[in-house]
Amino acid sequence: xxxxxxLALAGIILLGLYTLKTQGTIASKAELPPAKEEVSLPPExxxxxxSDKESEPPEETVSPEQxxxxxxAASPEDAGPEETVIDDPQTxxxxxxxxxxxxxxxxxxxxxxxxxxxxxxDVDAGALLSEGPAVRLPAEGPQIxxxxxxxxxxxxxAGLDHYEANDDHRTENKEFNIIRIGDELTELFEQAGLxxxxxxxxxxxxxxxxSYNRSGAAVEQYLQEYPDIAVVFDVHxxxxxxxxxxxxxxAEEEGVCASQIMLLSGSDNSGLDHPHWQDNLSLALYxxxxxxxxxxxxxxxxxxxxxxxxxxxxRGSLIMExxxxxxxxxxxxxxxxxxxxxxxPALLQLAEG
Numbered sequence: 001x002x003x004x005x006x007l008a009l010a011g012i013i014l015l016g017l018y019t020l021k022t023q024g025t026i027a028s029k030a031e032l033p034p035a036k037e038e039v040s041l042p043p044e045x046x047x048x049x050x051s052d053k054e055s056e057p058p059e060e061t062v063s064p065e066q067x068x069x070x071x072x073a074a075s076p077e078d079a080g081p082e083e084t085v086i087d088d089p090q091t092x093x094x095x096x097x098x099x100x101x102x103x104x105x106x107x108x109x110x111x112x113x114x115x116x117x118x119x120x121x122d123v124d125a126g127a128l129l130s131e132g133p134a135v136r137l138p139a140e141g142p143q144i145x146x147x148x149x150x151x152x153x154x155x156x157x158a159g160l161d162h163y164e165a166n167d168d169h170r171t172e173n174k175e176f177n178i179i180r181i182g183d184e185l186t187e188l189f190e191q192a193g194l195x196x197x198x199x200x201x202x203x204x205x206x207x208x209x210x211s212y213n214r215s216g217a218a219v220e221q222y223l224q225e226y227p228d229i230a231v232v233f234d235v236h237x238x239x240x241x242x243x244x245x246x247x248x249x250x251a252e253e254e255g256v257c258a259s260q261i262m263l264l265s266g267s268d269n270s271g272l273d274h275p276h277w278q279d280n281l282s283l284a285l286y287x288x289x290x291x292x293x294x295x296x297x298x299x300x301x302x303x304x305x306x307x308x309x310x311x312x313x314x315r316g317s318l319i320m321e322x323x324x325x326x327x328x329x330x331x332x333x334x335x336x337x338x339x340x341x342x343x344x345p346a347l348l349q350l351a352e353g
Contacts, residue, residue, distance in 0.1 A: 103244065103245045103246065104156065104245075104246045104247075104248055104326045105245055105246070105247055105248070105326075106247075106248055106249075106250045107247050107248070107249060107250070108249065108250055108251070108252055108260070108297060109249060109260060109300045109301070110301075111260070111262075111288075111292065111297075111298075111299040111300040111301045111302075112292050112296070112299070112301075113125060113129070113285065113288060113289055113292060114301040114302070115281075115285075115301055115302045115303075115304050116300075116301040116302070116303045116304065117304045118303070118304060118305045118306060119267050119269040119304055119305065119306050120269055121267065121269060121304075123281070123304060125285055125302075128278065128281060128282045128285050129282075129285045129286065129289055131282060132282070132286065133279070133282045133283040133286045133316070133350060134276075134279040134282060134283075134315050134316075135230045135231060135279065135283055135314075135315050135316035135350060136230060136350055136351070136352050137194070137230045137231070137347065137348075137350050137351040137352065138228035138229075138230060138351075138352060139351065139352045139353070140228075141195065141226055141228050141229075142195050142196065142197045142222075142226045142228075142229050143194055143195045143196070143228075143229065143230055143231065143347075143351070144189060144194055144195070144196045144197070144229070144230070144231045144232075144233065144347070145196075145197050145199065145219065145222050145229050145231070145232045145233070146182045146185060146186055146196060146197070146198045146199065146232075146233045146235060147182075147199040147201075147215055147218060147219060147232065147233070147234050147235070148178050148179055148182055148199070148200075148201075148202070148203070148215070148234065148235055148236070149203055149204065149211050149212055149214075149215040149234050149236070149309075149310075150178065150203070150204040150208075150211060150236055151174075151177060151178060151179050151200075151201065151202035151203055151204060151205070152170040152171060152172055152177055152178075152202050152204050152205040153169065153170060153177060153178040153204075153236055153237045153325075154169050154170055154171045154173075154176050154177040154178070154237075154325075154329075155169065155176075155237060155323065155325065155327050155328050155329045155331075155332055156169065156246075156248070156325065156326055156327065156328055157328075158328040158329075158330070159328070159330065161176055161328065161329045161330065162176075163175075163176040163177075168325075169239075169325040170205070172202060172205060174200060174202075176329060177202075178235055178236060178237050178322070179200050179202070180329065180333075181235055181237070181322050181332055181333065181336050182198050182200070182235050183198065183200075184333055184336050184337065184340075185198075185233070185235065185336050185339075185340055186198040188336070188337065188340035188341075188344065189340060189344055189347075192340070192344035192345065192348065193344075193348060194344060194347060194348065197222060197226070197229070199218055199222070201218065203215045203218070212309060212310060215234065215310065216310040216313065219232060219310055219313050219314075219317075220313060223313060223314070229314070230314070230315075230316050230350070231283070231314070231316040231317075231318075231347065232310075232311075232313070232314050232316065232317040232318070233318055233319075233320050234309065234310070234317070234318070234319045234320070235319075235320045235322060236319060236320065236321050236322070237321060237322050237323050237324060237325065237327070237332065238262065238321040238323065238324040238325070239324060239325045240324040240325070240326065241325075241326070246324075246325060246326040247324060247326055248323070248324055248326030248327040248328075248331070249300065249323060249324055249327065250327075250331070251295065251297045251298045251335065251338070252297040253295055253296075253297055253298060253338065256334050256338065257330070257331055257334060258298065258331055258332075258334035258335040258337075258338055259322065259323030259324070259327040259331040259332050259334070259335040260297070260298060260299065260300050260323065260335065261291075261298055261299055261300065261320060261321065261322050261323070261335050261336070261339050262299070262300040262301070262302075262303055262320070262321040263284040263287065263288060263299070263302050263303070263318050263319070263320055263321075264284075264302075264303040264304075264305060264309075264318065264319035264320075264321060265277070265280045265281040265284045265302060265303070265304050265305070265311070265318055265319075266280065266304075266305055266306075266307050266308040266309045266311040266312075266319075267281075267304060267305065267306060267307075267308075268308070269305075269306035270306040270307050270308065272307075272308055272312075273312060274308045274311065274312040275312075276312070276315045277308075277311065277312075279315035279316070280311050280314075280315065280316065280317055280318060281302070281304060283315075283316050283318065284302045284318050285302060286346065287318075287343050287346060287347075288302050290342050290343060290345070290346035291338075291339055291342040291343055291346075293342070294338075294341065294342040295338045295339075295341070295342060298335065298338050298339065300321075322335055322336055322339075323335060
């Protein structure tokens, strides 16, 4: 439905609401659908519900696309305090477009210094952590590249964070998609003294197919121009759901409402060449340990997968999943601030003198 038609429909409904209000039968916020129940999934159910988004075909000629199924979930804009009438077009439109047949439930995935290992390899996390990461940040020039293979990924709309959606939880608007998270991470890293390049291109729209090929080509171009770049973060948001339920990960940090974050490290277990994958995993564990030490509930387990996802291009490449489609932008921003608070000092320790 076009915006003009929606606006006309909203006007009709507002007129009806005014009539109902004069009759004393207007719906208050208290009569809207109830708040979503908070849940903490048991470990055995987490494997069934939380989708591994990333999957890479074995053939090099086929792009390593994510096999991602997202559950559509929208939240109505806050209508204000108890007994407040829905009487403005923006709030009414958000309420009209909400689908109540899907739930958004909270969960906290216990992480700490642990690995969710989807490969056939035996990995000693303690040994890798004790060895420390192999990467060293250069004394001059760019040190870190932040990129987004799926730049159109966005969050559940809430509060003032509303966008024109290209698809379920996807938008080209860089103020509301995952690129906004990259902006925040870049600023925080730079404030800490790190030198960062942030690639703000959208590689998954209008064509989702080939997005990893396109982002990989961009990484190679950056490395050709700046060969000393040591760390590459491919920043995404996850999609978690099953059976009509969408899950939002929530850290249990006092005084902050933040999503959780997951680091994903690839390997050569798919049969494709990736000789230094353990260096990437070592960096993931190093950062996981640093962040968990300061913010114990922020990080989900490190995910070790069979596929590469362009991580063969450096010894310090990782995918970072900031929240999920059920989270709001503000929850994801809060999470990336907590992450940078601990990760930036840890990365600075890897800088060459």
